[in-house]
Amino acid sequence: MPVYRFFAYLSLFTFAMLMLVSSSDLIQLFFGWEGVGLASYLLIGYWYDRPSATAAAIKAFVVNRVADLFFLVGIGLIYVLFHSVRYEEIFAAVPQVAGAPYTLFGQPFRMAEVISFLLFVGAMGKSAQLFLHTWLPDAMEGPTPVSALIHAATMVTAGVFLMARMSPLLEAAPNTRLFVIFIGATTCFFAATVGMVQPDIKRSIAYSTCSQLGYMFAAVGVGAYQASVFHLTTHAFFKALLFLGAGSVIHALHDEQNMFRMGGLWKKLPLTYAVMWIGSLALAGVFPFAGYWSKDAILNALWAADSGMSHYAWVLGVITAFLTAFYSWRLIFLVFHGAPADAHARDAAHESPLSMALPLVVLAIGAVVSGIALAPYYIGAQQAAFWQGSIFNAPDNSIMETFEHVPGLIALLPSVVGLLGIAVAYLFYVARPDMPAALARSCGPLYRFLLNKWYFDELYDRIFVRPYGAIARILWKDGEEGAVEGLPRDLVQAAANGASDAVRLQTGSIALYAFTMLAGLVVVLTVALCG
Amino acid sequence: MQTDLHLFAAAVTLPLAGAVVAGLGGRLMGDTLAKVVTLACMSVAALCGVGALYGGWTTGFGPFSVPLADWINAGGFHATWTLRFDTLSVTMTAMVLCVSLLVHCYTLAI
Numbered sequence: 065m066p067v068y069r070f071f072a073y074l075s076l077f078t079f080a081m082l083m084l085v086s087s088s089d090l091i092q093l094f095f096g097w098e099g100v101g102l103a104s105y106l107l108i109g110y111w112y113d114r115p116s117a118t119a120a121a122i123k124a125f126v127v128n129r130v131a132d133l134f135f136l137v138g139i140g141l142i143y144v145l146f147h148s149v150r151y152e153e154i155f156a157a158v159p160q161v162a163g164a165p166y167t168l169f170g171q172p173f174r175m176a177e178v179i180s181f182l183l184f185v186g187a188m189g190k191s192a193q194l195f196l197h198t199w200l201p202d203a204m205e206g207p208t209p210v211s212a213l214i215h216a217a218t219m220v221t222a223g224v225f226l227m228a229r230m231s232p233l234l235e236a237a238p239n240t241r242l243f244v245i246f247i248g249a250t251t252c253f254f255a256a257t258v259g260m261v262q263p264d265i266k267r268s269i270a271y272s273t274c275s276q277l278g279y280m281f282a283a284v285g286v287g288a289y290q291a292s293v294f295h296l297t298t299h300a301f302f303k304a305l306l307f308l309g310a311g312s313v314i315h316a317l318h319d320e321q322n323m324f325r326m327g328g329l330w331k332k333l334p335l336t337y338a339v340m341w342i343g344s345l346a347l348a349g350v351f352p353f354a355g356y357w358s359k360d361a362i363l364n365a366l367w368a369a370d371s372g373m374s375h376y377a378w379v380l381g382v383i384t385a386f387l388t389a390f391y392s393w394r395l396i397f398l399v400f401h402g403a404p405a406d407a408h409a410r411d412a413a414h415e416s417p418l419s420m421a422l423p424l425v426v427l428a429i430g431a432v433v434s435g436i437a438l439a440p441y442y443i444g445a446q447q448a449a450f451w452q453g454s455i456f457n458a459p460d461n462s463i464m465e466t467f468e469h470v471p472g473l474i475a476l477l478p479s480v481v482g483l484l485g486i487a488v489a490y491l492f493y494v495a496r497p498d499m500p501a502a503l504a505r506s507c508g509p510l511y512r513f514l515l516n517k518w519y520f521d522e523l524y525d526r527i528f529v530r531p532y533g534a535i536a537r538i539l540w541k542d543g544e545e546g547a548v549e550g551l552p553r554d555l556v557q558a559a560a561n562g563a564s565d566a567v568r569l570q571t572g573s574i575a576l577y578a579f580t581m582l583a584g585l586v587v588v589l590t591v592a593l594c595g
Numbered sequence: 596m597q598t599d600l601h602l603f604a605a606a607v608t609l610p611l612a613g614a615v616v617a618g619l620g621g622r623l624m625g626d627t628l629a630k631v632v633t634l635a636c637m638s639v640a641a642l643c644g645v646g647a648l649y650g651g652w653t654t655g656f657g658p659f660s661v662p663l664a665d666w667i668n669a670g671g672f673h674a675t676w677t678l679r680f681d682t683l684s685v686t687m688t689a690m691v692l693c694v695s696l697l698v699h700c701y702t703l704a705i
Contacts, residue, residue: 066621066622066626067626067629067630068617068618068621068622068624068625068626068629068630069618069621070702071613071617071621071629071630071633071634071699071702072613072614072615072617072618072621072629072633073614073618074633074695074698074699074702075610075611075613075614075617075633075636075637075699076610076611076614076618077695078610078637078640078691078692078695079607079608079610079611079614081691081695082606082607082610082688082691082692083607085683085684085687085688085691086603086607086678086679086680086684086688087677087678087679088660088677088678088679089674089677091666091667091674092666092674092676092677143672147671149674151679207702209698209701209702212694212698212701213694213695213698216694217690217691217694217695218691218694218695221687225683225687228683229683293683293686293687297686297690300690300691300694301694304694304697304698308697308698308701311701416704417704419700419701419703419704420701420704422700423697423698423700423701424701426697427694427697430693450682451682451683452655452656452657452658452681452682453658453681454656454658454681454682454683454684455682455683
């Protein structure tokens with residue numbers, strides 16, 4: 065398969081993402097948004113001879129289109145309300161027109177709420193939030209570098225970026241932001257529970273991405289956009305590191321992705337082992353790695369926001385911090401420790417070449433220092449001077465000041481539960497390797513519920529995919545083949561039959577023609593004389 | 596300041612140049628040259644992106660706009676290709692380009 069296409073797609077993808085982030089109006093942003101969707105379709109389906117890869121590519125494309133419809137309607141409403149799609153004009157006019165009413169199903173809503181909601185649904189699709197997340201794990205069918213690019217730095221971050229970019233509008237929509245917190249926190253928890261039991265190394269990391277994006281949206285919901293962009297940035301480094309490290313493992317084992325068929329690799333892959341530790345420490349939020357700064361900022365902001373919904377998000381966020389540490393070290397222990405499932409594969413494994421090792425080292429440095437280096441600018445004392453108004457906090461939104469003053473114990477709790485998660489993973493997969501299987505047997509229904517990803521795919525299959533398939537089949541068989549194709553065919557058949565019947569009248573016998581003429585003459589005369 | 600804006604515009608458009616050259620000409624030039632072209636474009640773009648971030652950091656982020664071209668002009672609706680240079684877009688651009696460059700580099704061996 066020609067490799068040049070792959071590099072062209074990667075660059076195209078990067079360009080689309082840059083177009084998205086550097087746009088100055090919503091139409092240009094939408095261009096980048098769709099460009100990212102197109103490039104992701106091409107990249108996920110790169111191995112087009114694999115049915116599973118093409119199906120995953122189509123799924124990603126279709127799920128994103130569903131969300132994009134909402135986004136497009138949101139842009140349309142913005143044009144109707146603001147008579148412009150340029151950011152500067154929209155943001156300047158928000159205070160005047162945000163309160164305008166909009167009647168939907170007979171209920172009056174504030175226009176700002178409706179628009180923010182529509183934009184958020186668009187962001188949910190791109191950032192794989194609950195209900196529109198189903199494409200993300202399947203996208204792991206693509207090559208590993210694609211996973212690293214799509215699920216770490218680009219594409220999935222587009223939704224969070226959109227929310228940060230539209231912060232002046234979101235600040236005028238408090239009810240929508242409650243919904244954002246709810247979806248973010250629930251996704252965060254949901255994805256972590258599913259990631260905990262996945263056997264596939266890449267899918268496990270994919271669910272982790274989904275979960276971390278949930279944190280970012282929860283932060284957006286409480287108005288701490290700076291914290292969510294900060295987590296987005298640190299996450300880009302350590303998640304790209306984890307994906308590329310996983311790719312290195314998969315490469316060493318000749319395309320083996322099942323973690324239960326790995327084990328004992330740490331002596332064979334020392335560099336990969338070290339960077340996976342660094343990436344996991346950053347992901348779990350252990351001091352002083354990158355994730356510690358950004359995740360703690362988000363959890364503190366959720367606590368400091370002090371509303372019912374934000375406390376709900378904080379509780380789920382802390383539970384998720386535990387689960388995150390657990391599934392990260394589950395991965396490390398299953399892949400690098402314990403007895404190898406296949407000793408030959410383990411002995412044949414070798415470290416990747418320099419061109420693969422170099423990015424791992426650079427990203428590992430990023431995963432260590434990006435948190436401590438950027439924290440003062442992104443969320444700390446200098447944040448107002450750093451952002452220079454590109455992220456807007458309403459005058460009554462003081463979350464960026466108050467989040468630093470949460471009680472010490474509350475601020476410490478995420479780190480404590482993170483370390484607890486590591487300890488539990490050690491207990492389960494190193495000290496007592498028989499425990500996970502016993503636990504899975506004793507909690508069978510729960511285990512299957514998590515293993516089957518809360519049955520979302522099955523549910524969507526029943527609700528949307530199969531009815532759609534049935535309708536499509538009816539339209540195909542009855543509508544197209546029956547009516548559109550069948551009607552002209554039947555007309556032609558009728559004409560041909562009529563002609564062949566008419567031909568039989570002409571026999572060529574003079575006697576018969578003469579008799580017919582005589583009979584006709586008799587009839588005419590009878591009518592003329594007797595009628 | 597003008598230099599930063601030019602660097603920013605180059606950072607955004609260079610990956611497109613790499614994609615077009617490698618994607619359309621890849622069949623003629625072969626895989627190796629296509630890899631070199633995209634990697635070179637990405638490296639220069641990443642440097643420009645980081646340079647623009649550094650420039651913005653030292654001299655202020657604006658916001659400024661960098662007009663590139665006219666796009667849609669239909670009735671009352673008007674849209675142009677304009678890049679927005681502010682903290683959010685420049686930090687995101689630098690981050691995306693750095694990670695993307697590393698992913699390109701990683702892919703060389705596959």
